[in-house]
Amino acid sequence: MKILISADMEGTCGVSSWVHVQAPEVTSANQPASVSEYERFRRLMTAEVNAAIRGAFRGGATEIIVNDSHDFQRNLIINELDTRVTYISGADKRFGMMQGIDQDIDAIMYTGYHARAGTVGAPLAHTWNTWVHDVRFNGVSTGEFGINAAIAGHFGTGVIMVAGDDQAVAQTQDFLGDQIKGAVVKWGISSTSARHLHPVAAEGLITGAAEEAVSGRHIVPYRLAAGTEIQIDADHQSRIDQMLLVPGVQRVGNRTASFTVNNGLELNDMFRLVMKVGGFAMNT
Numbered sequence: 001m002k003i004l005i006s007a008d009m010e011g012t013c014g015v016s017s018w019v020h021v022q023a024p025e026v027t028s029a030n031q032p033a034s035v036s037e038y039e040r041f042r043r044l045m046t047a048e049v050n051a052a053i054r055g056a057f058r059g060g061a062t063e064i065i066v067n068d069s070h071d072f073q074r075n076l077i078i079n080e081l082d083t084r085v086t087y088i089s090g091a092d093k094r095f096g097m098m099q100g101i102d103q104d105i106d107a108i109m110y111t112g113y114h115a116r117a118g119t120v121g122a123p124l125a126h127t128w129n130t131w132v133h134d135v136r137f138n139g140v141s142t143g144e145f146g147i148n149a150a151i152a153g154h155f156g157t158g159v160i161m162v163a164g165d166d167q168a169v170a171q172t173q174d175f176l177g178d179q180i181k182g183a184v185v186k187w188g189i190s191s192t193s194a195r196h197l198h199p200v201a202a203e204g205l206i207t208g209a210a211e212e213a214v215s216g217r218h219i220v221p222y223r224l225a226a227g228t229e230i231q232i233d234a235d236h237q238s239r240i241d242q243m244l245l246v247p248g249v250q251r252v253g254n255r256t257a258s259f260t261v262n263n264g265l266e267l268n269d270m271f272r273l274v275m276k277v278g279g280f281a282m283n284t
């Protein structure tokens with residue numbers, strides 16, 4: 001059984017502020033960074049991924065690929081990773097948070113996941129970046145957990161485990177089904193606060209969930225229906241002005257773009273393109 005782990009960072013136990021997850025070289029005026037804070041939390045992120053790896057191998061995994069899925073996607077400390085895995089790092093990957101996906105992957109595990117944009121009382125809740133206010137599939141709000149599951153679904157596989165804050169786990173299970181094993185490592189209080197387990201306890205929980213998820217083999221691919229409408233709400237109307245340059249994109253609200261896709265692969269490509277184009281709008 002071959003597993004792909006998509007490892008995000010904001011949902012890691014102990015993380016409650018952007019400064020915990022912001023690499024110092026990508027600091028900006030409105031997002032300060034701290035070398036010591038980032039180094040501390042990337043180590044905890046790596047430990048959680050190792051916890052998931054341990055559980056997955058115990059549950060019967062035969063091969064594991066870990067894909068770094070946070071920001072510029074070079075956060076995990078490679079020489080501290082479990083020696084049995086291979087590790088994908090770096091940005092500009094076609095599948096982003098789902099790089100490594102192909103027909104040979106049997107199941108997906110999420111670690112460090114966070115709630116979707118706009119979620120109240122969920123630390124660092126967002127979808128993709130901080131200017132997206134909502135993403136909907138046929139009118140239903142989703143987050144990175146849904147977008148990534150749709151990409152996996154195109155390749156015939158599904159998510160079996162999610163680790164993150166309480167609302168990240170609940171939203172993932174609501175959206176994709178409660179066959180997914182959840183590991184709640186912290187409970188959100190506000191957008192920048194949470195009550196956390198001790199990291200050692202969190203890692204134990206993740207190992208247990210991963211083992212159960214892999215041994216249970218309850219894999220339900222999430223496949224997008226042909227003609228699924230994707231809507232994206234942005235923070236500013238100018239983002240939609242730019243998105244309209246992409247063929248197939250329509251404005252359906254002052255700050256809302258819409259396009260349709262026929263499967264998860266089309267979603268991947270269109271969504272990434274529209275996000276890139278929308279990202280330029282406020283910089284000019």
Ligand SMILES: [Zn+2]
Pocket residue numbers: 008009010070114128144
């Ligand atoms: Zn994320």
